[in-house]
Amino acid sequence: MGRHAILPPGTGTLADPWGPVLAVAAHHRCRLVRQVTAEMVMLVGERVPLRRDRRRTSCHVRQISMYVCHVVLQISLTDIGYSFGRDRTTVSHACNVVEDRRDDQAFDDFIAALERVVTCFFGAPGGRDHA
Numbered sequence: 001m002g003r004h005a006i007l008p009p010g011t012g013t014l015a016d017p018w019g020p021v022l023a024v025a026a027h028h029r030c031r032l033v034r035q036v037t038a039e040m041v042m043l044v045g046e047r048v049p050l051r052r053d054r055r056r057t058s059c060h061v062r063q064i065s066m067y068v069c070h071v072v073l074q075i076s077l078t079d080i081g082y083s084f085g086r087d088r089t090t091v092s093h094a095c096n097v098v099e100d101r102r103d104d105q106a107f108d109d110f111i112a113a114l115e116r117v118v119t120c121f122f123g124a125p126g127g128r129d130h131a
Helices: 024-047 054-071 077-084 088-101 105-122
Strands: 013-015
Touching: 024 054, 024 077, 024 105, 054 077, 054 088, 054 105, 077 088
Parallel strands: none
Antiparallel strands: none
16 A cells, blocks of 8 residues: 555545644645646746746745645645645745745736636635635
8 A cells, every 4th residue: 555545434534654644635735736836837938937947947836836725725834744745844935935036026926826726726715715
């Protein structure tokens, strides 16, 4: 069996023998946000100031995804960290990096558009849709 073992039906969580129980919804939301972020980065191409190096671009996509998961979906830093295979302090650092980069108008516009897409996808934080 893989790293994650599935708990009995109805529990709605994954059991990780090396860590705490992680809500399935948070894990799947983080994966979807990362996929949407990567797609949007590819769509905007040169308009968003990201590094050209593939490894750095991958790192930026992960940082942006972590930021959006925390700010828009209000997922805890710990749950985001487990979803991305990182520590909560790494998620905190990613959020700070993205927040600092929002001074750049083009980057801020990109993040705002991504936040709107994710909000449309999942609804407002806490499961409440905007009126």
